[in-house]
Amino acid sequence: MSLSWLDNGTILIKVGAHHLAFLRGYLEGLDLATLARRYLETATSPDPELRVARTTLKWIRAQLLIVARRRGHFPEARLILIDPDKLRDVTVRVIPSLEEFREQRDPHELYSEAELIEIFQEEYGQPAGNERRVRRNERLRRRQLLALNTLEKMIGAPPALDDEVSGWLHPILAKRLQAANIHTLNDLRQIIAGRGYRWWTRVPRFGEKAAAQVLAWLGNEAVERSLGGSLDQRARTKASILRQRAQEVARPKSFGILPLEYLQPPPALDGSQGCNRGANSRIDAEDDLGAIGSWLARHDAKTASWRTNRKEAERFLLWSLVKRGKPLSSLDRDDCLAYRVFLESVGGERFAAEETAMWCAPRGTPRWSPFWRPFEGKLSASSINLSLTVAGSLCRWLAANGYLRANPWQSAKVRIRGEAVASARECFGVRHWKILQAFIDHSAPGLATERLRLLTHLIWHGHMRLGEVRLVSIGDLEKLVSGVTVTRWEKLDRSDRAALASAASRYLAVLQEQKVDLAKSNPALHALNATRGGGVASTGTRPLTPHAIYLLLCSLFRNCASLSGLSGEHTHALHGLFGAEVTQDLLAEIAKAQPRYLLRS
Structure with a gap:
C-alpha cells in the first residue's frame, strides 16, 4: 500500500476557496507568481522557478478530477487541464504526436484513446485560420470556467449514497x-x-x-x-x-426472520396456547421459545453440538411461524412433511428470487446484522437429513418432558432414501486408520508430528468432536498417562484408553524436551510458530481453534493420500507394512475424506 493515502488521509479532497480562486485566476491568464503570493500560504519569496505554484496547480487539478467522478462521468472536467497559453497562442505551433501528448497530459493513463484524441483535437484542432482558432479558444475558455463553477458546487455538496x-x-x-x-x-x-x-x-x-x-x-x-x-x-x-x-448495542426484539435472541412472536404465535401443548409439562417454559431454550441448555453453549442444535431449531421455528403461520407447539404430521419439502426447495431453482432473499444470506453474516438469514443456500441431502433429525429430536424431547402432548414427527417418515448408504461411506475403517498412523510414524519426528498423532488418537480412540478436542488440557493428559481417571474418558474401554495414553505420553515427552510450559491448565493442542531454522516452536498457551484443527486434519489426509513428505525408502516401508492393503482406492478415499470421518468410525 502506498504511503500517500496514509499521509494525506483516505479522503483526499481538501481544496479550499483560495485554491479555486488560484486556479480560476490562472485559467483567466493572470500572472502565476502574483496569484501564488496572493492565494497560496505555502508560496515562498525565493522561488523564481515557481516550483511550489506549479506543484500546487497540478495538485488542485488532480483533486478536482477526483471530485468529477462523484456523480459518474463528467467529461467537461478535463477542460481545466488546458493551460491558458494554449488558448492565447494563435500562431503556428509545433504539434506533438499522440504519444507525446499522452505523456504531457495523461501520464497516469486515466483517459481512453478516444477521449485523449478528443482532448488533442480540442487543444490543437484541425488546420484552420487564426480567426477560427480564436473563436474556438473563446468557446473553450467559457467551457473551462463553466466546468470549474460546476466542480466548485460539487466540492461543497455533501456525499450522497449514489456517489461513486x-x-x-x-x-x-x-x-x-x-x-x-x-x-x-x-x-x-x-x-x-x-x-x-x-x-x-x-x-x-x-x-x-x-x-x-x-x-x-x-x-x-x-x-x-x-x-x-x-x-x-x-x-x-x-x-x-x-x-x-461490554458495549454491545441492545437490539429490540421483534417478529420476523430473526435470530432466536432477537425474536418475539406475537401472543397468537408464541405457543402459550398451542394445540399440541401437554397438560403436565416438566420443564419451566411458558412458550415455545422458552421450551427451545430448555432443550438447548442440555449442552454447553461453547460446543459445536449446541451451535448445530440452535441453528436447526431456529430454522424449524422460523419456518413454522413465518411460512406456516403456526406456533411450534401446534404443528402436526402434515406440517412435518411440508417442512421436508421446504428444505429440499430452499435456495433452489423452484425458490423465487424474493424467497431466496428472505431466507438466505452469505455465510459468515453476523447474527446481529439486519442481513442475517437462517440459510446460506441450497442444502445437500446430508444437510436436509441433519435438519430433519434435529427437528425430530427437539420435538421428541419436548414430548418426553410433557411440553408437547404428542411428537408430530413420530408418524412422519421424512428421511431421504439412500442417505444411509452415503453415510456408511463417510467414515474410516481400520485400514484407513492404519494407513494414517503409518504415515505419521514415517513423517519427520518432532512436535508437529506428535501433535498430529495425539489429535487423531483423541478423535479415534477418545471419541471426541473437534470442539471438544481443543478443551483437553495438559493436566488431563498427565492424569491419563499416570492412570488417574479423567471424567471425559471414563467410559472408554481398556484398549482405547491404553492407545490414547501412549500417544499422550509421546506428546508430553516432546513438550518436555522443548522446555514448553507444562502448566496443568494450558491447552494440550496449541498453536505452533515457525522458527528461523525452518522448524516449529510451541506457543504453549494459545489453543487451536476448531477451524484450525479442521484444516490440520484435511492437510493430513491429502498428504497421506499423496505420500507427501516421505522419502522413497519410507514410501516402500509403508507399502511393505500393509502389502496389498494399501490400494489406490483406499488412498483416494483418504484424499476425499473429511475430519468427521474419523469420529464416524
Whole structure:
C-alpha cells in the first residue's frame, strides 16, 4: 500500500476557496507568481522557478478530477487541464504526436484513446485560420470556467449514497473497492453493515488500516447526516473490544426472520396456547421459545453440538411461524412433511428470487446484522437429513418432558432414501486408520508430528468432536498417562484408553524436551510458530481453534493420500507394512475424506 493515502488521509479532497480562486485566476491568464503570493500560504519569496505554484496547480487539478467522478462521468472536467497559453497562442505551433501528448497530459493513463484524441483535437484542432482558432479558444475558455463553477458546487455538496467511491476515496483504495464490485457509497455501507468490522477481508489487497480510515470518514457526523444514518456500533468496532467493554448495542426484539435472541412472536404465535401443548409439562417454559431454550441448555453453549442444535431449531421455528403461520407447539404430521419439502426447495431453482432473499444470506453474516438469514443456500441431502433429525429430536424431547402432548414427527417418515448408504461411506475403517498412523510414524519426528498423532488418537480412540478436542488440557493428559481417571474418558474401554495414553505420553515427552510450559491448565493442542531454522516452536498457551484443527486434519489426509513428505525408502516401508492393503482406492478415499470421518468410525 502506498504511503500517500496514509499521509494525506483516505479522503483526499481538501481544496479550499483560495485554491479555486488560484486556479480560476490562472485559467483567466493572470500572472502565476502574483496569484501564488496572493492565494497560496505555502508560496515562498525565493522561488523564481515557481516550483511550489506549479506543484500546487497540478495538485488542485488532480483533486478536482477526483471530485468529477462523484456523480459518474463528467467529461467537461478535463477542460481545466488546458493551460491558458494554449488558448492565447494563435500562431503556428509545433504539434506533438499522440504519444507525446499522452505523456504531457495523461501520464497516469486515466483517459481512453478516444477521449485523449478528443482532448488533442480540442487543444490543437484541425488546420484552420487564426480567426477560427480564436473563436474556438473563446468557446473553450467559457467551457473551462463553466466546468470549474460546476466542480466548485460539487466540492461543497455533501456525499450522497449514489456517489461513486472514486470521487471520495483515494484512487488506490477506490480501485480495490471497485474490483470487489463496490462502486457507490451505498454499496460500501451495505457491505460494512452486512459483514461487520472485518468487512475489508472480502476486498482483495485492502487492509485494516485502510478500512479504519474509511470507517472514520463514514463515522463523521456530517457524513452520517448526509448518508441518512450512522453505521451500527458493532460494524465499526472489533468484536474483542466490544466484549471487553461490554458495549454491545441492545437490539429490540421483534417478529420476523430473526435470530432466536432477537425474536418475539406475537401472543397468537408464541405457543402459550398451542394445540399440541401437554397438560403436565416438566420443564419451566411458558412458550415455545422458552421450551427451545430448555432443550438447548442440555449442552454447553461453547460446543459445536449446541451451535448445530440452535441453528436447526431456529430454522424449524422460523419456518413454522413465518411460512406456516403456526406456533411450534401446534404443528402436526402434515406440517412435518411440508417442512421436508421446504428444505429440499430452499435456495433452489423452484425458490423465487424474493424467497431466496428472505431466507438466505452469505455465510459468515453476523447474527446481529439486519442481513442475517437462517440459510446460506441450497442444502445437500446430508444437510436436509441433519435438519430433519434435529427437528425430530427437539420435538421428541419436548414430548418426553410433557411440553408437547404428542411428537408430530413420530408418524412422519421424512428421511431421504439412500442417505444411509452415503453415510456408511463417510467414515474410516481400520485400514484407513492404519494407513494414517503409518504415515505419521514415517513423517519427520518432532512436535508437529506428535501433535498430529495425539489429535487423531483423541478423535479415534477418545471419541471426541473437534470442539471438544481443543478443551483437553495438559493436566488431563498427565492424569491419563499416570492412570488417574479423567471424567471425559471414563467410559472408554481398556484398549482405547491404553492407545490414547501412549500417544499422550509421546506428546508430553516432546513438550518436555522443548522446555514448553507444562502448566496443568494450558491447552494440550496449541498453536505452533515457525522458527528461523525452518522448524516449529510451541506457543504453549494459545489453543487451536476448531477451524484450525479442521484444516490440520484435511492437510493430513491429502498428504497421506499423496505420500507427501516421505522419502522413497519410507514410501516402500509403508507399502511393505500393509502389502496389498494399501490400494489406490483406499488412498483416494483418504484424499476425499473429511475430519468427521474419523469420529464416524
